[in-house]
Amino acid sequence: MANIHDVSKAAGVSVSTVSRVLNNHPYVKKEKVEAVKKAIIETGYIPNINAVNLKKGKTHLIGIVLPFLDVPYFSQLVQGISQAASVHQYKLVLYQTGYDEHQEKEALEMLKLKQIDSLIICSRKISLETVEHYQQYGSIVLFENGEDTPLSYTFIDHYACFMRALEYLYEHGHRKIGFSVNRLEGANSSQRERAYRDFLKLKGLPFHKDYIFKKCLNIEDGERILREIAAFQERPTAILATSDQVAAGIITSSSNYELKVPRDLAVIGFDDQPIARAMQITSVNIPLYSIGQILFEQAIAVEISHKEVSTELMERSTV
């Protein structure tokens, strides 16, 4: 494919003259402009956007760090980011990491190397110290409470909304409550665990470590929870599930164990996905599309900002 040198040769002018013509520079002789334009058509030369980006110092690409795409929580978040990006003529580069720190680091390196203008970190394993180090190279936005960082962030008060859901179960007579998380070491999960322990202390209830179900993300994990519970001597009477998918898995497999929801087991989901509305699952609404839009706005803004987004308990028929 023809490059700028081919145009230069064909036009019989220097490469810098071609460049001036391409960039509509003044003070180029009319006959040279004509020669360059003719040579562009003759050679079939197409400008390379990497040259344009190099010149402007901008790519109009925003990076997204997220572990996986095939869970509704993340796909809705990215859909929200993507819709806002589309309005502002930006495109998204996906850094799908599977919580691999090496891959998360690579996304940060790409911010340094200007593959992208900004980076939105939807969920991470890498330390905040490492993330902060890269702020000098471009805007970085977190979807978590980053109050000890100099970064922009949007967050949900997971402690408060978990506490609210536990209180709701308590009001409905539940004293043996279990909960599920994906990664216990994750920023959100650790807040949930803290709320759970504080709640038990507050109510004078015993702690059962078996009542915490880890690595739960999908429908299959909900089925696994029910399989485990069925073998317990002392079963929980209620479960706060990681997500509506996990809640759905619990509910659909409950009949296999002759457990009736909510009579024998109450269930609360998280996110308020369409599946929660369809299956009438009591759930905590998290407005992921709006959060995606806010994250995008923060990513292109010049100033650092912090936003808290509120959640809502949707009372349905599983408690």
Added chain:
Amino acid sequence: MANIHDVSKAAGVSVSTVSRVLNNHPYVKKEKVEAVKKAIIETGYIPNINAVNLKKGKTHLIGIVLPFLDVPYFSQLVQGISQAASVHQYKLVLYQTGYDEHQEKEALEMLKLKQIDSLIICSRKISLETVEHYQQYGSIVLFENGEDTPLSYTFIDHYACFMRALEYLYEHGHRKIGFSVNRLEGANSSQRERAYRDFLKLKGLPFHKDYIFKKCLNIEDGERILREIAAFQERPTAILATSDQVAAGIITSSSNYELKVPRDLAVIGFDDQPIARAMQITSVNIPLYSIGQILFEQAIAVEISHKEVSTELMERSTV
């Protein structure tokens, strides 16, 4: 931020010498190499990947054209592409189009301008003629039967697998069968409609245009189908749903209309998502992760290739 000119000044050498050192070019005097390395550290110069890409003529970015991300069908497909991309050190640029032709065209333009090395079109509205025109600028891969194009593609025989599902319902005694699609003008949907009409002709069954439910994609759309059916004088006894989400919506809302699945209404979903397994929905398995991986391999391959992927009817409890 320091650029190559700053390094050149600080080192007291020409810009092209700096460039030669950066690219490990031989035949640069040792003292000049040392001076450039010292100047890079002093100035804090960071190479811009757009310059590297410009030089190499490669970006290691693959574009993905898809209408939305927040339906499992597409998010699983992208997850499959993304996993294969990760193995080959490629990243994905999302062109989320909402079936807007203007946005689809923009993705093709970005192939021309070298923002990306290749483009995978998961679903489109734009004409194949327009798509083909851009093949000269980079590899384009379709997820559809592109047999009349010079492009690489992977496809499912939607006609055959729809026919198979209809036959299965017929074997189970159904004579009044409806089906749902998202866009009737879509490449896959038109194959389904053709299979449906051929099937009716083959079996000597009457055509009811009310039995085709359009714009169905999500759980809510399944609920809408049931609302419509409930008002019919002559109801279908079976529905072939667009996706498992639509099937789930039909099933969860069936009790509102005192219809029992499968006794009063049989349902077959598509894709075999986790929700189908959890809710025991009879479904047509489409291996979206594997298809994503194949699409990626085709996108980076030098040669044009065509792959057909087979589907499987998963017999469960909704027929």
